[in-house]
Amino acid sequence: EIVLTQFPESQSVTPKEKVTITCRASQSIGSSLHWYQQKPNQSPKLLIKYASQSISGVPSRFSGSGSGTDFTLTINSLEAEDAAAYYCHQSSSLPWTFGQGTKVEIK
């Protein structure tokens, strides 16, 4: 089973700051890595797929990069509505797995 480790586990950020979340895979997964945003009491929402592909309707301040074992989700110019938990997910091999999540709070 591929283990995904996210860091940091949480961070408190001022609006308009840049946020970087890292996801590291226990073995190479190519670009088979996706990012989801989960706001409190809501279901997760797909933000980025295949490491860097944008999703229709997702603000352009969200971007993804990386391949192999190291991946990054970047939020440029954080807005108050971005307060949420962020999860990475790999679908390179079964069983599909998620990172443990990163909680982003607004200062």
Add this chain to the structure above:
Amino acid sequence: QVQLQESGPGLVKPSETLSLTCNVSGDSISNYYWTWIRQPPGKGLEWIGYIYSSGATNYNPALKSRITISMDLSKNQFFLKLSSVTAADTAVYYCARVDFYPIAAFDFWGHGTMVTVSS
């Protein structure tokens, strides 16, 4: 726009079987793969398994011996059965669509349904 809605008992007794339904609207379930994911209170996400219209399934090995995922194409629904439940199975259960282009990602989710295992 695809919409998914989970339904089922909110309370299940230990050792019994948890049964959930996911009703899909806005798309035919014969066109995609469909999946179940769960989230224990205050914790992260766990993939449970998926099903395709051919009936093909794949389950998380951690739960495989207790899971059955099935579907009813005529009703545009798919189902989850989890047997011999314990308190550790208490979670919000989500159903979602799997978009396999270019590789599997969960592009539409239901709102989730909370299931508590307790006597």
